[in-house]
Amino acid sequence: MDAKAVKKLKVAELKSELKKRGLPTDGLKAVLVARLTSALESSANEEVKDDNGVADMEVEEKVVEPPPAKKQKKEPFYCLPDGYEIKDEPSLRPIRSAVKPTHTPLSVSTLDQNVELSSDAFDNKYLRGYVSLNNLSKTDYISTSVQGLCHVKSVRDYFLLGKELELEGARNGVNLQSGQVGCLVLRFGEVVRKVWSEGRFRVAVDPQDLVQEIVLQSKGKFQIGKQGNVSDFMTWLINMLHRGLLALMDKKSRKKKTTIITESFQGTVVVRSITTQKKDASTENSEFDDSVLSTNKKGLGEESAELEVSETDTTTNFLNLTLDIPHKPLFKDDDKGGLVIPQEPISELLGKFDGKRYLDAVQGGNLTKRRYTIQKLPKYLVLHLGRFTQNQFGKTEKNPTVITFPVDNLAMGQYLDFNGGGSINAPSTEMLNSMSVSELKSTAEKLKIPNSSMTGVEKSDLINLCSSALSSTTSNSYDLVASVCHSSDVNVETTAVDHLQEGGYKAHVRHDASQQWFEIDDHDVKPTMPQLVALSESLVLIFVKKE
Template structure:
């Protein structure tokens, strides 16, 4: 049964205004589910020789002015608002809702007839159509909407992101700087936001993901969504001064079998470790060093010397094993925190320097293992970008998560790891840097199981520090960062 629009539901067409209804082209004359406008086949009948209005030279879609940019948001799952189907979905550019299909009987087509909304954008290929007539709208004025849906970059723009600050204004009037944009907290997803904020400013990683040609061959949906989110975060064409990571979160939930999902607060370090490995695998990375951009940026190596526990019934020499282990981040322990009270019975939170935590890697300090083995660690290869995990959370005997509130002091610039490294001769010859500058620091506020995460980031383009908590981006003094309850830190070894 064909859907026949009631006359009062259809808004007036431009050609009915002068030509009269008799000259109007048949509405929705195609039955194919994905209808293209019916070509006007020349025939002996005079009527069909006549061009449709949109086939005339210089025709401009009369509905372009009905587009409402303030209602457009392409950050959410591209699924039909009626069927939930995510195949062949169009956004109504008048009300912002998503509908499936554009042929007769489809949700978009019906929406056009019922609501009198006529301009629809295909969310998969970006093409714009006027419904129910079905002609494609090609108009330069739609370019900003195309850039919102698919932000694109060229190599030259990418190369200036850290040197040239850009100031943008959304259609809602919000001012923002591309690359320094808040992320929506969908529901307890701040643990994802802090990780994305940290990763999105590691230059080689960011530059790689901003140019989709770098991973065009990759099938991993996680890789694609991570790239799409970074392109939105660095885009000067956002309509709002914020981005929603909804589609990445869905890819993460799917890829991790719901280990990381919307609505369940999770440890961001646990998530970061998983994400790095999942992106590495999704990009086709192998065990070979440097086989993905993830390993190129973050992989280092530690030498572990294990002194086996002497067996009581033998007096043989102590068995020593030396093993080289690659790492993507280093975990350091915070010394147990006795909570002192001062004369006024206020709790005093202890402070330790990061260097005290790093002695674990000095090659001489012993770490006692549960089985009685003792280990010595030393870094034998430094990555270009170093991630340090300051281990604050632990489960007590009742399986409750406890947080060590000790404040770890660290230098924001020139953290020297020379005392914790034994570099190879080649690395020494190459003059590999042992000094690192902080790029970002994530911290936890509040109770162990219910608190929230925020991250401090260094914005290279203007050399300023910012405190980013979900949607909120505020300038911050670097001195505040160096005495915070830091949990995850990203450092840059470049000599700048």
């Protein structure tokens, strides 16, 4: 059928031909003719191929109607037990948004600029992304962790666009059964999309499916009705999401061991270990003998000769860093009679990674001193504050020391070690320009630039690669994105009560468009001040690197 024949067709015939090709049948006859003509020409171009298999190019430029927008597939609704389909779209819209919300790239790109309130089906106002998650009985440690990850932009956008559903395992139904690691990824993605959805049925999000999957896959370590340590749970959740995404990938992608989790949170730390052991330690009891540290009647020189000292450097990746809170005595206020809670700046805790301090540890019965230095900082820095410890009564005690930290511009440069020598020594632009090709390649390896990017390139290209990577590596200022804190009415001096079980968690999250901070405490979502966020009893801090 050619263009002339198309023009002679009646409207009913045109609609019939368009319907066969799955094209829209609305519009005037002229529109239908243009639409069918365009479809016929496209079909003809696909059939006529040259020797290289490329369709012949049209000589004349023609104005044709753009192809119709691809409609989003919608799941049907049925009335049970009668089994007939419900097609009343306006009444189903809030239910669809609550059960299975979807997001487009355009809507996701504007989330950080949104200041307008949305309404649920009962006309309750809420701000997208700043809604509560139902507490299923002491599951606030799960809810607050999810709230924090929901405001990590790279992770949020990944799951809002449903990219985990595009992975091979998700398409083929591999590792998706309850109890399998891929199922946890899908349940997490569902909650993220609900938190950021518009036009919800009810404001609060029900995370029951996610919580049940967490209980199942943690083998009961994290339970409903028993308060958990949010630091332990956050570490577990981030690692499980990484494993789950890898399980859903095809074999080729899985070998790279890279997911949105590692792209967002993974950094590198160098650990220097100095181990002191007896020379014949392999034949003796593996338990550490304190006597080897002291001077006895043999004299220091003789005793030292029996010891063997070894130094090793280990480079390892991390998804979060743990900071130890020092134990400080509590003093009573003479005037008011209350307790004086000590304070400690976060810079003092971060000194663990300054490349100068050695921390004592016992490994395999041998005394080990370790020094930590950060070699590569991640885009999102997750810090865990070790606030909970077990006392002699088997109860969990909480260190009430307030850790003060900046909400904006946390400086991490002094803890970044470029060459593994314990101090920053990153080359300047002038130094890069004066380097030879071999020196540039050596620098590129330290910056973790793939070898494939350095193959067959000019010196100027190597300089640009190193310069770009350095600007990212040495960018060392971070802004707080979210935090999780613990609150309890129990007296901090009480040792017979489990402080973890008697308290609860709250999340603090920042709204980028207004720079307003919100406190989310179960169903209570309210504005708060950044000064209060910085003075809370935080356990988890999530920072983002400044561009």
